[in-house]
Amino acid sequence: MFILTTIQDLIQIAPPDFHKPSPQAIKDAINAKYANKVVLNIGLCICMWDLLSSSEGLIGHGTGLVNVNVEFRIAVFRPFRGEIVKGRIGHSTQEGIWVGLNFTNEVFVPFQNLFENSHFEEGERVWVWDSEGTELFFDKGETVLFRVEQEEWIDQKPGIVQKDENGNVIEERGTAWRLIGSMAQPGLGPTLWWGDQEEGEEQEGGGEQAMVGEQEVGGELEDAGEQGDGREDVDEMVVDGA
Amino acid sequence: MKIKEAQSALLSNHELLLHLRAEKAEYPDKDDKDGKDSKDSRDGNHHARKPPPGLENIFKDALTYLESQESHLPTLIATHPERPTTLYKGQHSLFRALSQKYRLNKAEYLQLYNLRPSSQVQLELIIEEAGSRFTDEQLEDILNEVSRVFDEEEGNISEGAEHVELEKMDAKMKGATKKRGARRKV
Incomplete structure:
Protein backbone atom coordinates (compact mmCIF):
# COMPACT_ATOMS: atom_id res chain seq x y z
CA MET A 1 0.00 0.00 0.00
CA PHE A 2 2.68 2.45 0.98
CA ILE A 3 6.07 2.77 -0.63
CA LEU A 4 9.13 4.96 -0.26
CA THR A 5 10.17 7.19 -3.14
CA THR A 6 13.53 8.91 -3.40
CA ILE A 7 13.25 12.49 -4.67
CA GLN A 8 15.83 15.16 -5.39
CA ASP A 9 14.55 18.70 -5.22
CA LEU A 10 15.37 22.33 -4.60
CA ILE A 11 13.61 23.44 -1.47
CA GLN A 12 13.11 27.08 -0.52
CA ILE A 13 13.03 28.21 3.07
CA ALA A 14 11.40 31.55 3.72
CA PRO A 15 12.87 34.02 6.22
CA PRO A 16 10.11 33.53 8.81
CA ASP A 17 11.38 29.98 9.21
CA PHE A 18 14.98 30.97 9.86
CA HIS A 19 14.60 30.67 13.60
CA LYS A 20 14.12 26.92 13.27
CA PRO A 21 17.13 24.61 13.33
CA SER A 22 17.98 23.52 9.77
CA PRO A 23 16.74 19.93 9.93
CA GLN A 24 13.37 21.09 11.17
CA ALA A 25 13.14 23.91 8.64
CA ILE A 26 14.01 21.56 5.77
CA LYS A 27 11.58 18.94 6.93
CA ASP A 28 8.77 21.46 7.26
CA ALA A 29 9.51 22.91 3.83
CA ILE A 30 9.47 19.45 2.23
CA ASN A 31 6.28 18.47 3.99
CA ALA A 32 4.63 21.75 3.06
CA LYS A 33 5.42 21.08 -0.56
CA TYR A 34 4.59 17.40 -0.77
CA ALA A 35 2.41 16.15 2.07
CA ASN A 36 -1.13 15.30 1.01
CA LYS A 37 -0.42 15.97 -2.66
CA VAL A 38 -0.54 13.69 -5.67
CA VAL A 39 2.59 13.53 -7.81
CA LEU A 40 1.87 12.26 -11.32
CA ASN A 41 2.83 8.62 -11.75
CA ILE A 42 4.18 8.46 -8.22
CA GLY A 43 1.16 8.54 -5.97
CA LEU A 44 -0.25 10.41 -3.01
CA CYS A 45 2.58 11.70 -0.85
CA ILE A 46 2.09 11.15 2.85
CA CYS A 47 5.08 12.69 4.58
CA MET A 48 8.86 12.85 4.51
CA TRP A 49 10.46 9.63 5.70
CA ASP A 50 14.09 10.66 6.03
CA LEU A 51 16.55 13.16 4.63
CA LEU A 52 19.37 11.55 2.66
CA SER A 53 21.48 14.61 1.89
CA SER A 54 21.24 18.38 1.72
CA SER A 55 23.45 21.14 0.35
CA GLU A 56 24.44 24.44 1.91
CA GLY A 57 21.72 27.05 1.88
CA LEU A 58 22.12 29.48 -1.01
CA ILE A 59 20.51 32.89 -1.24
CA GLY A 60 19.75 34.18 -4.73
CA HIS A 61 19.28 37.68 -6.04
CA GLY A 62 16.19 39.61 -5.18
CA THR A 63 14.62 37.39 -2.56
CA GLY A 64 15.64 36.38 0.91
CA LEU A 65 14.77 32.76 0.31
CA VAL A 66 17.33 30.16 1.18
CA ASN A 67 17.65 27.51 -1.51
CA VAL A 68 18.68 24.06 -0.44
CA ASN A 69 19.29 21.08 -2.67
CA VAL A 70 17.94 18.08 -0.86
CA GLU A 71 17.57 14.40 -1.47
CA PHE A 72 15.02 12.66 0.65
CA ARG A 73 12.74 9.69 0.84
CA ILE A 74 9.04 10.20 1.15
CA ALA A 75 6.26 7.81 2.13
CA VAL A 76 3.77 7.52 -0.70
CA PHE A 77 0.39 5.86 -0.96
CA ARG A 78 0.62 3.70 -4.06
CA PRO A 79 -1.09 0.35 -3.90
CA PHE A 80 -0.05 -2.18 -6.51
CA ARG A 81 -2.36 -3.99 -8.86
CA GLY A 82 -3.98 -6.94 -7.18
CA GLU A 83 -3.47 -5.60 -3.69
CA ILE A 84 -6.29 -6.05 -1.23
CA VAL A 85 -7.04 -2.81 0.61
CA LYS A 86 -9.47 -1.95 3.35
CA GLY A 87 -11.76 1.04 2.93
CA ARG A 88 -15.17 2.39 3.71
CA ILE A 89 -18.10 2.83 1.34
CA GLY A 90 -18.56 6.54 0.68
CA HIS A 91 -21.54 6.70 -1.63
CA SER A 92 -23.11 4.68 -4.39
CA THR A 93 -24.42 5.71 -7.77
CA GLN A 94 -25.80 3.96 -10.81
CA GLU A 95 -22.26 3.58 -12.10
CA GLY A 96 -20.81 1.95 -9.05
CA ILE A 97 -19.49 2.49 -5.56
CA TRP A 98 -17.08 5.14 -4.30
CA VAL A 99 -14.86 3.91 -1.54
CA GLY A 100 -13.04 6.18 0.90
CA LEU A 101 -9.82 5.63 2.80
CA ASN A 102 -10.00 8.65 5.12
CA PHE A 103 -7.06 10.32 3.44
CA THR A 104 -8.34 9.77 -0.09
CA ASN A 105 -11.78 9.27 -1.56
CA GLU A 106 -10.66 8.52 -5.08
CA VAL A 107 -11.38 4.83 -5.19
CA PHE A 108 -14.10 3.77 -7.56
CA VAL A 109 -15.60 0.33 -7.99
CA PRO A 110 -17.60 0.31 -11.23
CA PHE A 111 -20.68 -1.91 -11.28
CA GLN A 112 -19.04 -4.27 -13.77
CA ASN A 113 -16.53 -5.11 -11.05
CA LEU A 114 -19.13 -6.05 -8.45
CA PHE A 115 -20.41 -9.55 -7.80
CA GLU A 116 -22.64 -11.02 -10.47
CA ASN A 117 -26.35 -10.56 -9.79
CA SER A 118 -25.77 -7.18 -8.16
CA HIS A 119 -28.27 -4.45 -8.80
CA PHE A 120 -28.72 -0.85 -7.76
CA GLU A 121 -31.56 -0.10 -5.35
CA GLU A 122 -32.78 3.28 -6.56
CA GLY A 123 -34.82 4.08 -3.45
CA GLU A 124 -32.10 3.52 -0.91
CA ARG A 125 -29.26 4.32 -3.28
CA VAL A 126 -27.26 1.23 -2.42
CA TRP A 127 -25.98 -1.70 -4.40
CA VAL A 128 -27.38 -5.07 -3.49
CA TRP A 129 -25.83 -8.43 -4.17
CA ASP A 130 -28.35 -11.18 -4.66
CA SER A 131 -26.44 -14.18 -3.41
CA GLU A 132 -28.58 -17.25 -4.01
CA GLY A 133 -31.71 -15.63 -2.71
CA THR A 134 -30.08 -13.72 0.13
CA GLU A 135 -29.90 -9.98 -0.43
CA LEU A 136 -26.67 -8.48 0.77
CA PHE A 137 -26.37 -4.71 0.91
CA PHE A 138 -23.35 -2.56 0.18
CA ASP A 139 -24.38 -0.10 2.88
CA LYS A 140 -22.90 3.34 3.19
CA GLY A 141 -20.13 3.56 5.76
CA GLU A 142 -19.54 -0.18 5.74
CA THR A 143 -15.93 -1.35 6.02
CA VAL A 144 -15.04 -3.19 2.86
CA LEU A 145 -12.11 -4.99 1.33
CA PHE A 146 -11.52 -4.27 -2.31
CA ARG A 147 -8.97 -5.34 -4.83
CA VAL A 148 -6.97 -2.76 -6.77
CA GLU A 149 -7.49 -3.38 -10.48
CA GLN A 150 -5.98 -0.36 -12.18
CA GLU A 151 -5.16 3.27 -11.69
CA GLU A 152 -6.06 6.30 -13.77
CA TRP A 153 -3.79 9.30 -14.01
CA ILE A 154 -5.26 12.56 -15.19
CA ASP A 155 -2.68 15.23 -15.87
CA GLN A 156 -3.86 18.43 -14.20
CA LYS A 157 -0.96 20.67 -15.05
CA PRO A 158 -1.91 24.35 -15.45
CA GLY A 159 -1.48 24.58 -19.23
CA ILE A 160 -4.02 21.89 -20.01
CA VAL A 161 -7.50 23.19 -20.80
CA GLN A 162 -10.28 20.69 -20.34
CA LYS A 163 -13.51 21.02 -22.28
CA ASP A 164 -16.87 19.32 -21.88
CA GLU A 165 -18.98 17.96 -24.74
CA ASN A 166 -20.29 21.40 -25.73
CA GLY A 167 -16.85 22.88 -25.90
CA ASN A 168 -17.13 24.91 -22.71
CA VAL A 169 -13.99 25.14 -20.68
CA ILE A 170 -14.18 23.28 -17.37
CA GLU A 171 -12.80 25.54 -14.69
CA GLU A 172 -12.86 23.12 -11.84
CA ARG A 173 -9.94 20.75 -11.57
CA GLY A 174 -10.82 17.18 -10.82
CA THR A 175 -8.66 14.58 -9.26
CA ALA A 176 -5.27 13.72 -10.73
CA TRP A 177 -5.40 10.10 -9.73
CA ARG A 178 -8.11 7.55 -9.33
CA LEU A 179 -7.99 3.93 -8.33
CA ILE A 180 -10.31 1.43 -9.93
CA GLY A 181 -11.17 -1.43 -7.64
CA SER A 182 -13.21 -4.58 -7.76
CA MET A 183 -15.34 -6.52 -5.32
CA ALA A 184 -16.18 -9.76 -7.04
CA GLN A 185 -14.26 -12.42 -5.20
CA PRO A 186 -15.18 -14.33 -2.09
CA GLY A 187 -13.83 -12.34 0.83
CA LEU A 188 -14.17 -8.98 -0.86
CA GLY A 189 -16.93 -6.53 -0.09
CA PRO A 190 -18.12 -5.69 3.42
CA THR A 191 -16.03 -7.56 5.95
CA LEU A 192 -19.18 -8.38 7.88
CA TRP A 193 -20.32 -10.82 5.20
CA TRP A 194 -17.29 -12.99 5.53
CA GLY A 195 -17.16 -13.29 9.28
CA ASP A 196 -17.80 -16.84 10.37
CA GLN A 197 -19.83 -18.75 7.80
CA GLU A 198 -16.83 -19.28 5.61
CA GLU A 199 -17.27 -22.95 4.83
CA GLY A 200 -20.26 -22.81 2.49
CA GLU A 201 -19.32 -19.55 0.83
CA GLU A 202 -15.89 -20.76 -0.01
CA GLN A 203 -17.02 -23.59 -2.20
CA GLU A 204 -19.60 -21.49 -3.92
CA GLY A 205 -17.09 -18.97 -5.14
CA GLY A 206 -14.17 -21.32 -5.65
CA GLY A 207 -14.41 -21.73 -9.40
CA GLU A 208 -14.84 -18.07 -10.05
CA GLN A 209 -11.83 -17.14 -8.02
CA ALA A 210 -9.59 -19.59 -9.76
CA MET A 211 -10.60 -18.10 -13.08
CA VAL A 212 -9.89 -14.55 -12.04
CA GLY A 213 -6.54 -15.57 -10.66
CA GLU A 214 -5.56 -17.30 -13.87
CA GLN A 215 -6.19 -14.30 -16.05
CA GLU A 216 -4.28 -11.87 -14.00
CA VAL A 217 -1.22 -13.76 -13.03
CA GLY A 218 0.62 -12.51 -16.07
CA GLY A 219 0.81 -8.80 -15.45
CA GLU A 220 0.60 -8.87 -11.74
CA LEU A 221 3.10 -8.26 -9.02
CA GLU A 222 5.78 -7.37 -11.48
CA ASP A 223 7.81 -5.65 -8.85
CA ALA A 224 7.64 -8.41 -6.34
CA GLY A 225 8.47 -11.09 -8.85
CA GLU A 226 11.33 -9.24 -10.41
CA GLN A 227 14.00 -10.59 -8.19
CA GLY A 228 13.00 -14.16 -8.81
CA ASP A 229 12.66 -13.64 -12.54
CA GLY A 230 16.08 -12.17 -12.91
CA ARG A 231 17.64 -15.00 -11.05
CA GLU A 232 16.01 -17.57 -13.23
CA ASP A 233 17.12 -15.85 -16.38
CA VAL A 234 20.69 -15.96 -15.21
CA ASP A 235 20.42 -19.64 -14.51
CA GLU A 236 19.11 -20.34 -17.95
CA MET A 237 21.83 -18.34 -19.60
CA VAL A 238 24.49 -20.26 -17.80
CA VAL A 239 22.99 -23.50 -18.96
CA ASP A 240 22.87 -22.28 -22.53
CA GLY A 241 26.46 -21.17 -22.48
CA ALA A 242 27.68 -24.47 -21.11
CA MET B 1 11.98 18.05 -8.78
CA LYS B 2 13.61 14.87 -9.90
CA ILE B 3 12.40 11.42 -9.04
CA LYS B 4 15.52 9.41 -8.35
CA GLU B 5 13.82 6.17 -7.59
CA ALA B 6 10.09 5.75 -7.92
CA GLN B 7 10.03 2.84 -5.55
CA SER B 8 12.95 2.48 -3.20
CA ALA B 9 11.16 0.29 -0.69
CA LEU B 10 7.82 -1.10 0.35
CA LEU B 11 6.31 -0.01 3.63
CA SER B 12 3.85 -1.86 5.77
CA ASN B 13 0.98 0.03 7.34
CA HIS B 14 2.46 -0.72 10.72
CA GLU B 15 5.74 0.97 9.87
CA LEU B 16 3.94 4.02 8.52
CA LEU B 17 1.79 4.28 11.61
CA LEU B 18 4.86 4.25 13.84
CA HIS B 19 6.50 6.91 11.69
CA LEU B 20 3.45 9.15 11.65
CA ARG B 21 3.08 8.92 15.39
CA ALA B 22 6.71 9.88 15.84
CA GLU B 23 6.32 12.80 13.44
CA LYS B 24 3.20 14.01 15.14
CA ALA B 25 4.92 14.01 18.51
CA GLU B 26 7.31 16.65 17.17
CA TYR B 27 4.56 19.20 17.00
CA PRO B 28 2.70 20.55 20.00
CA ASP B 29 -0.67 19.05 20.67
CA LYS B 30 -3.44 21.42 19.69
CA ASP B 31 -5.65 20.40 22.57
CA ASP B 32 -2.82 20.85 25.00
CA LYS B 33 -3.59 24.50 25.77
CA ASP B 34 -1.67 24.90 29.00
CA GLY B 35 1.62 24.75 27.14
CA LYS B 36 2.90 21.70 28.91
CA ASP B 37 3.89 20.06 25.65
CA SER B 38 7.14 18.25 25.51
CA LYS B 39 10.38 20.01 24.76
CA ASP B 40 10.74 18.24 21.44
CA SER B 41 7.64 19.87 20.11
CA ARG B 42 9.29 23.28 20.18
CA ASP B 43 11.87 24.57 17.78
CA GLY B 44 15.33 25.83 18.61
CA ASN B 45 14.06 29.07 20.09
CA HIS B 46 11.24 27.48 22.02
CA HIS B 47 8.57 28.70 19.68
CA ALA B 48 5.73 26.28 19.29
CA ARG B 49 6.14 24.63 15.92
CA LYS B 50 3.15 24.27 13.64
CA PRO B 51 2.88 21.46 11.12
CA PRO B 52 2.42 22.54 7.48
CA PRO B 53 -1.26 22.41 6.52
CA GLY B 54 -0.93 19.40 4.22
CA LEU B 55 0.82 17.44 6.90
CA GLU B 56 -1.80 18.37 9.44
CA ASN B 57 -4.47 16.81 7.24
CA ILE B 58 -2.38 13.72 6.78
CA PHE B 59 -1.92 13.35 10.51
CA LYS B 60 -5.64 13.59 11.01
CA ASP B 61 -6.78 11.37 8.16
CA ALA B 62 -4.04 8.81 7.81
CA LEU B 63 -3.89 8.19 11.53
CA THR B 64 -7.67 7.78 11.64
CA TYR B 65 -7.39 5.24 8.86
CA LEU B 66 -4.50 3.32 10.35
CA GLU B 67 -5.87 3.34 13.88
CA SER B 68 -9.46 2.60 12.94
CA GLN B 69 -11.48 0.15 14.98
CA GLU B 70 -11.24 -2.72 12.55
CA SER B 71 -7.51 -2.40 12.22
CA HIS B 72 -5.25 -4.82 14.04
CA LEU B 73 -2.44 -2.28 14.23
CA PRO B 74 -3.14 -0.80 17.68
CA THR B 75 -2.91 -4.28 19.23
CA LEU B 76 0.18 -5.00 17.20
CA ILE B 77 1.82 -1.90 18.60
CA ALA B 78 0.70 -2.82 22.09
CA THR B 79 2.37 -6.22 21.89
CA HIS B 80 5.56 -4.83 20.35
CA PRO B 81 5.98 -1.45 22.03
CA GLU B 82 9.74 -1.09 22.21
CA ARG B 83 11.18 -3.15 19.39
CA PRO B 84 8.70 -3.34 16.52
Missing part, protein backbone atom coordinates in the same frame (compact mmCIF):
# COMPACT_ATOMS: atom_id res chain seq x y z
CA THR B 85 11.46 -4.39 14.10
CA THR B 86 11.45 -7.90 15.56
CA LEU B 87 8.38 -8.42 13.38
CA TYR B 88 10.41 -7.83 10.27
CA LYS B 89 13.93 -8.90 11.09
CA GLY B 90 15.59 -11.75 12.87
CA GLN B 91 14.50 -15.14 14.03
CA HIS B 92 11.09 -14.03 15.21
CA SER B 93 9.91 -12.38 12.03
CA LEU B 94 7.01 -13.55 9.95
CA PHE B 95 9.37 -14.23 7.09
CA ARG B 96 11.50 -16.65 9.09
CA ALA B 97 8.41 -18.40 10.38
CA LEU B 98 6.90 -18.98 6.96
CA SER B 99 9.71 -19.13 4.44
CA GLN B 100 10.98 -22.44 5.80
CA LYS B 101 7.85 -24.17 4.71
CA TYR B 102 6.10 -22.09 2.11
CA ARG B 103 7.00 -20.16 -0.99
CA LEU B 104 5.37 -16.78 -0.80
CA ASN B 105 6.38 -13.64 -2.63
CA LYS B 106 7.08 -10.19 -1.30
CA ALA B 107 3.66 -8.79 -2.09
CA GLU B 108 2.03 -11.63 -0.24
CA TYR B 109 4.16 -11.04 2.84
CA LEU B 110 3.35 -7.36 2.74
CA GLN B 111 -0.34 -8.05 2.68
CA LEU B 112 -0.04 -10.57 5.48
CA TYR B 113 1.42 -7.75 7.53
CA ASN B 114 -1.18 -5.22 6.44
CA LEU B 115 -4.35 -7.25 6.67
CA ARG B 116 -3.45 -9.91 9.19
CA PRO B 117 -5.81 -12.50 7.80
CA SER B 118 -7.83 -14.40 10.37
CA SER B 119 -9.92 -16.62 8.12
CA GLN B 120 -9.16 -18.80 5.17
CA VAL B 121 -11.31 -16.68 2.87
CA GLN B 122 -9.12 -13.68 3.60
CA LEU B 123 -5.95 -15.68 3.19
CA GLU B 124 -7.05 -16.93 -0.21
CA LEU B 125 -7.50 -13.34 -1.31
CA ILE B 126 -3.98 -12.46 -0.36
CA ILE B 127 -2.27 -15.53 -1.74
CA GLU B 128 -2.49 -15.89 -5.47
CA GLU B 129 -4.02 -19.15 -6.59
CA ALA B 130 -4.03 -20.36 -3.05
CA GLY B 131 -6.14 -23.35 -3.98
CA SER B 132 -3.60 -24.84 -6.36
CA ARG B 133 -0.47 -23.86 -4.48
CA PHE B 134 -1.42 -24.99 -1.01
CA THR B 135 -3.71 -27.52 0.59
CA ASP B 136 -6.32 -26.53 3.16
CA GLU B 137 -4.14 -27.78 5.99
CA GLN B 138 -1.22 -25.70 4.78
CA LEU B 139 -3.39 -22.58 4.61
CA GLU B 140 -4.61 -23.30 8.10
CA ASP B 141 -1.01 -23.62 9.20
CA ILE B 142 -0.10 -20.28 7.60
CA LEU B 143 -2.94 -18.65 9.50
CA ASN B 144 -1.70 -20.15 12.75
CA GLU B 145 1.86 -19.00 12.08
CA VAL B 146 0.64 -15.50 11.30
CA SER B 147 -1.31 -15.19 14.50
CA ARG B 148 1.53 -16.76 16.48
CA VAL B 149 4.05 -14.23 15.17
CA PHE B 150 1.77 -11.25 15.65
CA ASP B 151 0.60 -12.23 19.11
CA GLU B 152 4.04 -13.08 20.39
CA GLU B 153 4.79 -10.91 23.37
CA GLU B 154 7.82 -8.79 22.89
CA GLY B 155 9.10 -9.78 26.29
CA ASN B 156 9.54 -13.35 25.12
CA ILE B 157 11.87 -12.33 22.33
CA SER B 158 15.48 -12.30 23.32
CA GLU B 159 17.35 -9.02 23.39
CA GLY B 160 18.81 -8.00 20.04
CA ALA B 161 17.11 -10.79 18.12
CA GLU B 162 16.34 -8.38 15.31
CA HIS B 163 20.01 -7.50 14.81
CA VAL B 164 21.41 -11.00 14.58
CA GLU B 165 22.87 -11.73 11.16
CA LEU B 166 21.09 -14.70 9.72
CA GLU B 167 21.78 -16.81 6.72
CA LYS B 168 20.14 -15.44 3.61
CA MET B 169 17.22 -17.41 2.27
CA ASP B 170 16.05 -15.25 -0.60
CA ALA B 171 15.84 -18.19 -2.99
CA LYS B 172 12.67 -19.09 -1.17
CA MET B 173 11.16 -15.77 -2.15
CA LYS B 174 10.59 -16.85 -5.72
CA GLY B 175 7.11 -17.88 -4.80
CA ALA B 176 4.74 -18.24 -7.68
CA THR B 177 7.30 -17.37 -10.31
CA LYS B 178 8.71 -20.79 -10.78
CA LYS B 179 5.37 -22.42 -10.93
CA ARG B 180 4.26 -20.03 -13.62
CA GLY B 181 7.18 -20.95 -15.84
CA ALA B 182 6.59 -24.63 -15.31
CA ARG B 183 3.03 -24.39 -16.47
CA ARG B 184 3.99 -22.58 -19.62
CA LYS B 185 6.27 -25.39 -20.69
CA VAL B 186 3.37 -27.83 -20.54
